[in-house]
Amino acid sequence: MLHAGARSGGPQAGLPVLARNVTHFMRLLRDGGFALSPAHAVDALAALRLVDIGQRDEVRAALAALVLSGPDQRPLFDAAFDLFWRDPDWEGKLRALLLPRVDAGAPPPKRSNRLADALAARQPDMPSRPAQTEAERIHVPLTFSDQERLAQRDFETLTAQEWRALQHLVRTRRAHLALQRTRRLRAAACGTHADLRASARLAVRQHGEWLRWKFRRHAERKPPLVLLLDISGSMSQYSRAVLYFCHALMQSRERLAVFLFGTRLTNITRSLRERDPDEAVAVITGQLRDWAGGTRIGAALASFNRHWARRTLSGRATVLLVTDGLDHEQIELLGEEMARLRRFAHRIVWLNPLLRYPGFTPQARGVQAILPHVDALRPAHNLDSLLALETLLSDHGGPARAARSATPATPHKEAPPWK
Structure with missing residues (x-):
């Protein structure tokens, strides 16, 4: 079908080259997050036969009518179309998209990096390496892949390139929690x-x-899940990674409510429903004035218990408290509000990045005030620790809840990781 026009010598004599470019463009959009199949490339080639391929606007409109499924995909499609079909310096713009920008105290720029990830994955093939020796063949199966090594890296030790790769791993994953029998x-x-x-x-x-x-x-x-995330200065890197993980849960249609607290409590559940995770995190960090600032855990919990607890903690809800517990103000208020939160929630799981240290002991006053009221204590410093939540949350803790109600003064019921 494509070669008939070339043999006739008509205006579409160069269509085989165009067909390869259209196929490559569709693959680029698919890697960028569009739900496309090989049939879309065939439909695109058929549509281009009905328009004037010399008119850029007609080609853009024809391709957009085939691949767009919502208005939120339009900016990404326009950027991909301009970089692929018109801009001769698309490699330079790609490097600009991937270049990290550090502004002290300022929120990250609002941009979508899915296109940069898709273009970076389609680099020219490297020259073939020489044949491996027998010794190399023996040691290769014992090595870890880059993704496995990255999943075990601490969020605070990642470089800019590793951080982008980690965001891509979380973005492409669709996490699903266990179902609850009613x-x-x-x-x-x-x-x-x-x-x-x-x-x-x-x-x-x-x-x-x-x-x-x-x-x-x-x-x-699906059991309801409520996330209370600390965004203080000591938690900023971990909070950003947890936000990307929560976005994956939100896109998986989990019953999730997300609250951020530093010096005040903020409900960001609606903002996290944005389809693009980079735009969602950019909007969230842009509207928060206490990002990477101080922390008042007790006051934040008091605000949650009085305004949100009865609305969000119904139906055997589980609370995920993500904080390092380093609060030195109003320790008595922190203990009282944790006890009140314990009465509202079905289960409280504390995710503490400080557990990455093997010799961690609960010596801080804030940690000692929180610890007696939680049902599980887990680390939250790398991707593996976040993915382990799927296994943890599959056990809804029915017997544990009864035991906790019978002995309200008992401390943490699971063996602490530092023992």
Whole structure:
């Protein structure tokens, strides 16, 4: 089909080259986050036969009509179209997108880096390496891949390039938490609970012949999750990584509510629903004045307990408290509000980046005030520790909840990691 125009010598004689470029452009958009398939490249080639390929606006409109599924994808498509089809210095702009910019105390610039990640992944092939020796073949299976090594790196020790790679790993992952079994029953094809009413109605429709049984089984739902994230100066790098992880949970349709606290409490659940994670984090950091500032954990918990606890902690909700606990003001208030939060929540999981140190001991007053009221204490300093939450949150702690209510004064019930 493509070669017919070339043999006829018509205006589309160079279509095979255009076909390769269109296919490459569709792959670039797919790597940038668009939900495209090889059929979209075929449709794009068919659409370009119906427009004047010498008119740039017509080509842009034709391709946009095929690949865009929402208005939020338009800026990314326009940037990819300009870089791929028109701009001769697209490599220079790519380096500018990947170049880290450090502004002391200023929020990061508002831009989307998915296009930069997709272009960086499509570099020219490197020259073939010489054949490996026998010794190299023996030692290669014992090495770790770059992704495995990056997942074990501390967030605070990452370079700018490693930080971009880590964001890409979190962005491409769709985390799913376990489902929670409820007492409600719903219709099912098979099961142990017979639905007599539905079976009788089916028999009536079949002229009194009881030919098939209807069943019901327990319905499952996603348990609600509430995140309280510390954004003080000592937690800024870890908070940014946790925000990217929360964005992945939000895109997976998890029942998640996110609150940030430094010197004040801020609800960012709606802002985190932005499809592009870079834009979501940029908007969040831009509207917060206490990012990387001081911390008042007790006052923030008091504000949450009085204004948000009853609305967000229903239905066996789990609270994820992400903080290092280094608060030296109003320790009595911190203990009282943690005790009140414990009565509201089904379970409290404390994620503390300080657990990355093997010899960590709870000596700070803030840590000692929080520790007796939590059900689990886990690290949160690298990607592996965040991904381990999926396994932790799959156990909803029914027996543990009863034991906790029976002995409210008992300290942390799991073995601390420093022992």
